[in-house]
Amino acid sequence: MIQEKIVTLHVNGKEVKIIAPAHRTLLEALRHEGFVEIKCGCEKGDCGACAVMMDDRPVDSCLTLAWHAEGCEVTTIKGLGTPEKPDPLQLAFIETGGAQCGYCTPGMITAARALLNDNPNPSLAEIKRGLSGNLCRCTGYTRIFEAVQLAARNMREEREEV
Amino acid sequence: MLPPFELSQPTTLPEALSALAAGDGQPYAGGTILVPDLRGGREKCRRFISLAGLEELRFIGHDDEGTTLGACTTIADIAKDPEMAIAAPALAAAADVFAGAMVRSVATIGGNICCGSPSADMVPALLTLGAEVTLSNSEGKRKIPLSAFYADYKKSVLKPGELLTAVSWKPLRQSASHLFFKLARRKGDAITVTGVSVMMAANDGKCSKVRIALGSVAPTVFRASQAEDMLRGRALTAELIEKAAKAAADQCSPIDDSRASAAYRLQTAQALVRRQLTQAWHQASSV
Numbered sequence: 001m002i003q004e005k006i007v008t009l010h011v012n013g014k015e016v017k018i019i020a021p022a023h024r025t026l027l028e029a030l031r032h033e034g035f036v037e038i039k040c041g042c043e044k045g046d047c048g049a050c051a052v053m054m055d056d057r058p059v060d061s062c063l064t065l066a067w068h069a070e071g072c073e074v075t076t077i078k079g080l081g082t083p084e085k086p087d088p089l090q091l092a093f094i095e096t097g098g099a100q101c102g103y104c105t106p107g108m109i110t111a112a113r114a115l116l117n118d119n120p121n122p123s124l125a126e127i128k129r130g131l132s133g134n135l136c137r138c139t140g141y142t143r144i145f146e147a148v149q150l151a152a153r154n155m156r157e158e159r160e161e162v
Numbered sequence: 163m164l165p166p167f168e169l170s171q172p173t174t175l176p177e178a179l180s181a182l183a184a185g186d187g188q189p190y191a192g193g194t195i196l197v198p199d200l201r202g203g204r205e206k207c208r209r210f211i212s213l214a215g216l217e218e219l220r221f222i223g224h225d226d227e228g229t230t231l232g233a234c235t236t237i238a239d240i241a242k243d244p245e246m247a248i249a250a251p252a253l254a255a256a257a258d259v260f261a262g263a264m265v266r267s268v269a270t271i272g273g274n275i276c277c278g279s280p281s282a283d284m285v286p287a288l289l290t291l292g293a294e295v296t297l298s299n300s301e302g303k304r305k306i307p308l309s310a311f312y313a314d315y316k317k318s319v320l321k322p323g324e325l326l327t328a329v330s331w332k333p334l335r336q337s338a339s340h341l342f343f344k345l346a347r348r349k350g351d352a353i354t355v356t357g358v359s360v361m362m363a364a365n366d367g368k369c370s371k372v373r374i375a376l377g378s379v380a381p382t383v384f385r386a387s388q389a390e391d392m393l394r395g396r397a398l399t400a401e402l403i404e405k406a407a408k409a410a411a412d413q414c415s416p417i418d419d420s421r422a423s424a425a426y427r428l429q430t431a432q433a434l435v436r437r438q439l440t441q442a443w444h445q446a447s448s449v
Binding site for chain 1: 167171212214258262263350351
């Protein structure tokens with residue numbers, strides 16, 4: 001007999017109640033609930049396609065049990081920004097061509113967001129370290145790193161103007 | 163999909179320890195090794211005790227007696243701790259090159275120690291700190307040196323019902339050098355091919371304290387004790403360092419795998435020990 005329980009998740013500011021057994025990952029639970037902006041890649045914690053923010057830290061949702069996300073604020077790429085009100089990182093990825101096929105992009109931007117939250121002015125080496133858990137097989141990374149540098153610059157300039 | 167399993171979620175350490183004592187399953191910490199192992203069929207256990215609710219095991223304490231880390235302290239916590247660069251420079255360096263950001267967020271120091279992998283990146287730096295681990299059960303706790311923790315490949319001296327709850331070490335001497343270098347196929351998010359940590363202090367132009375630890379080149383991370391004995395109490399020369407590096411390599415028993423050959427591991431172990439001893443001696447003796 002496998003135990004199941006009602007888990008209350010908070011995703012992008014919305015409350016989502018699911019019934020899940022212990023072995024349900026956050027990735028499976030969220031995609032089942034329609035949050036298909038989170039991508040399933042390696043399911044081993046290597047590729048970062050499934051990255052979401054759990055409170056203030058980036059996690060691989062494929063390695064996270066849905067039960068363990070209870071009580072946390074989960075933010076997917078759609079919670080970071082919308083077409084009407086995009087995150088500076090989303091704009092920068094468009095501008096530099098940092099997104100090609102797009103599969104890694106939600107996780108890539110999530111990890112980049114976590115990096116910029118901790119370090120608003122990262123060096124190239126720090127960007128590479130911050131994104132080392134995200135694989136991209138299209139871009140060769142150069143434009144992704146440019147996008148993060150551009151977003152960081154835009155955000156700094158915006159802060160200085162205020 | 164993961165295979166079905168049961169998970170209990172204690173919220174205090176005593177609760178977790180009695181669940182362990184009652185045989186309710188294996189501890190489940192960050193899950194960054196466990197989940198892929200479950201998915202890949204390498205983990206057979208189907209009952210786990212989650213440590214995620216044990217906030218009391220997630221702490222970093224620095225004082226005059228040294229540093230203590232709760233077992234559920236994450237690698238990101240260690241990397242972000244502003245005092246770690248002084249309390250344990252090599253541990254801070256290891257946290258910095260540990261996996262990727264998402265794994266660092268949840269992987270714990272206790273999990274990295276207990277997984278028993280020879281490539282566990284936090285262990286060499288802890289060994290060169292002379293760290294001790296606290297093993298607790300529902301009856302009480304004991305402290306043992308980390309160097310006595312591993313019995314064999316992925317085997318430790320943890321008894322049934324015991325949980326590693328903390329790791330601690332005495333302060334490094336102020337002038338001591340503490341280094342870690344990870345050699346891997348790429349700089350980030352890679353499994354270590356050869357890992358070397360060195361701690362050295364010098365006094366009166368002689369090496370007064372030295373510890374050398376190597377990872378990924380034997381069934382467990384280990385101290386190169388023969389090399390250490392050759393250096394202690396001596397003024398180091400390039401020749402002596404080379405001999406010690408050779409002795410350290412002689413203590414390795416690496417395997418061939420998809421990441422590197424045993425021969426490459428032996429060669430890089432010797433080179434990295436030589437390089438780190440040279441750098442450590444330069445730093446420690448010039449203060």
